[in-house]
Amino acid sequence: MLAKRLSREGFFVYAGCRDASCEGALQLSKYPNVHVLQMDVTKDNEVDDALSLVESNLGTKVLWAVVANAGFASVGLVEWQSMQSIRNIFNINVFGTVNVCKKFLPLLRKSRGRVILVSSRTTVPYGTPYSMTKHALTSLADGLRRECFDQGVDVATIEPVMYK
Numbered sequence: 001m002l003a004k005r006l007s008r009e010g011f012f013v014y015a016g017c018r019d020a021s022c023e024g025a026l027q028l029s030k031y032p033n034v035h036v037l038q039m040d041v042t043k044d045n046e047v048d049d050a051l052s053l054v055e056s057n058l059g060t061k062v063l064w065a066v067v068a069n070a071g072f073a074s075v076g077l078v079e080w081q082s083m084q085s086i087r088n089i090f091n092i093n094v095f096g097t098v099n100v101c102k103k104f105l106p107l108l109r110k111s112r113g114r115v116i117l118v119s120s121r122t123t124v125p126y127g128t129p130y131s132m133t134k135h136a137l138t139s140l141a142d143g144l145r146r147e148c149f150d151q152g153v154d155v156a157t158i159e160p161v162m163y164k
Contacts, residue, residue, distance in 0.1 A: 002067060007031040012061075014054050016041070016100075018070070041070045041096025051103045062111035066104045067158075068097045068137075069118040073130035086129045093133035094140075101144065105153065112152035117141045119157045 003013045008031075016039030017025040029036040035057070039050040054063060072092040074085050101115055108115060119137035124130060138157055145155040 002069075003028055003034055004031055007033045014050070014057075016050055016070075039100075041100055042091050044099065047099050047103050051107075054104075055107065058107075062113070063104070063107040064111055064113045065116055066100065066108060066113075067116045067118070068100050070096050070100075071118065071130075071134075073127055075126050077126065078128050081129060089129045090133055090136075093130070094136045097137060098140065101140070105148070108153045109148075109151050114154040114156060115141075115144060115148070116156050116158060118160065120159050122159075122161070 003015045006013050010033065012033045012035070013031075014035050014037055015025070015028055016037045017028075018040045019025065020036050020038040025036045028034055037050045037053060038046055040046045070092055072089055074081055074089060078086075097117065105115070107113070117137045117140060118134075119141060120131065120134035121138055122131065123135075141155050141157045144153075148155055
């Protein structure tokens with residue numbers, strides 16, 4: 001929704017998608033000013049490739065923001081979920097987000113831009129592992145905000161509630 005709105009307002013958007021050939025990504029690519037990138041945040045090479053593509057396409061322009069909204073969840077009691085499933089949720093939601101932030105921060109320092117993390121302080125019933133990861137992103141934002149303050153990079157969180 002954000003990419004579509006920014007496109008309508010005239011912004012150029014790089015939309016990193018876990019699967020750039022999925023239906024949602026294909027629909028998004030029809031919007032003017034939207035460039036869909038293959039970027040599974042758990043794969044270093046895909047994040048690196050996305051960064052290289054953005055850098056080469058920017059030319060004399062700058063990157064104003066990175067919105068980190070990768071999210072994966074499973075539903076059920078914690079005791080029913082495998083440790084592998086819980087690790088996968090953390091790999092995508094936390095470690096993938098950290099990876100994207102680390103890689104794109106140099107571009108944001110150049111523009112004095114911003115990092116925007118989609119996080120939450122609410123624990124969703126039967127979604128405990130997911131909620132844990134979104135709490136972790138709130139902490140990441142707090143830390144990055146302090147680390148990046150003197151570098152001119154703003155850090156913010158967005159805490160949406162059950163939207164489609």
